[in-house]
Amino acid sequence: MRQNATPHERSLAVHGGRPVREQPLPPRRLFTAEEKSAAVALFDRAVETGNAFGYNGEEEQAFDREFAEWMGGGFADGVNSGTSALFAALGALELEAGSEVVVPPISDPGGVMPVAMLNCIPVPVDAKPGTFNMSADAFEEAITDRTRAVVVAHIAGEPAEIDRIVEIARRHDIRVIEDCAQAHGARYRGELVGTFGDFAAFSTMSGKHIATAAQGGVVYTRDEGLSWKARRFADRGKPFNLPGGTNVVPGLNLNSNDLAAAVGRVQLRKLPAVVEARRRVATGVHAGIADLPAVSGGALLPTADPSYWFLRIHLEPEALTVNRDEFARAVFAEGIVGMENYRFIPNEWDWFRRRADCPTPYLYREREDTSRVMHEAIAVTDREFTIACYESWGRQEIDDIVAALRKVATAYTKGRG
């Protein structure tokens, strides 16, 4: 702390003051006795009948049906991770090796690596200014005569400009996969994300809005033909919905299972309430900091109705006496949890830069792809940090997050501290 620290700075927990929260924020309580009963019931049946539960059985079929119903129709297939869901969607598109697939400016590695694993070329493009998501303009500029697909992630549960991206993709005969790993229940122009593209890939690992036990994912499409292709690819090429014969395409075993599905069915019933509660937390936090000149929620597209996997906190560095990292650390010291830097930019990763050295060497588009600077993605992540947003939080937790942000902002906003 500076020697001439203001009283506000001295009161910060990071400088030894009393934190806003002395007790940790409450956990999510994702699983309750209901999920436990569903799992136990499955075991009970297995013990009684002597038949082990497996996969693609009654529970999984019901989960797939109920997931598709929740999406408003279409076809869903439970798989074993969000990464596998994207892999199966891409596999179903039967892309020729060397095809270019445009990928998000910011994503989890599992939202990009499947492209490379299929011997296609991931082409990251920049963010729409002020957001974590792909810019439709940047996508359009990146299209070449080898572009066959685009993966559009709705990061943090905030919808990307998916309607424009789909419209551009249609003009160029490019397939669209929405990566909804972080966006269950988010809406754009009133429609659920995941219903705009050819495919949607969801993650249902236990950190996501809903979980199929510990890990899982769902590949979703409204196109029946594509849904069968994804199913075949996700189960070693079995000839599902074909007249018979042998396994038809090479694929891995990406299957989910009935135990995961039994838990997932209970979770699905809770999803609307999960989304609503997360929106309540976000709205409360945003309202509580609305008058702060240097701190705000991240910019959203006008018709976006996010489902908030986490909250973006945007800073105006010019108006602050400290940098983003110091600001975030001071907020976390007040007992709030989050991440200092959400900089997950694909072409900054080692595996991406050293693709030629990998065991399955896959292809580059051009050398510059590995060094292309994602100006907007860097600009937005440099000015923001994230805080967790749990559906189990109520008024007290919202008030504490707001109090922590206000306390730190008061200490570090120029002319205020």
Ligand SMILES: Cc1ncc(COP(=O)(O)O)c(C=O)c1O
């Ligand atoms: C945007 C995005 N895509 C894909 C994935 C991969 O999902 P999974 O961890 O279930 O494989 C994640 C996981 O966090 C993600 O956030």
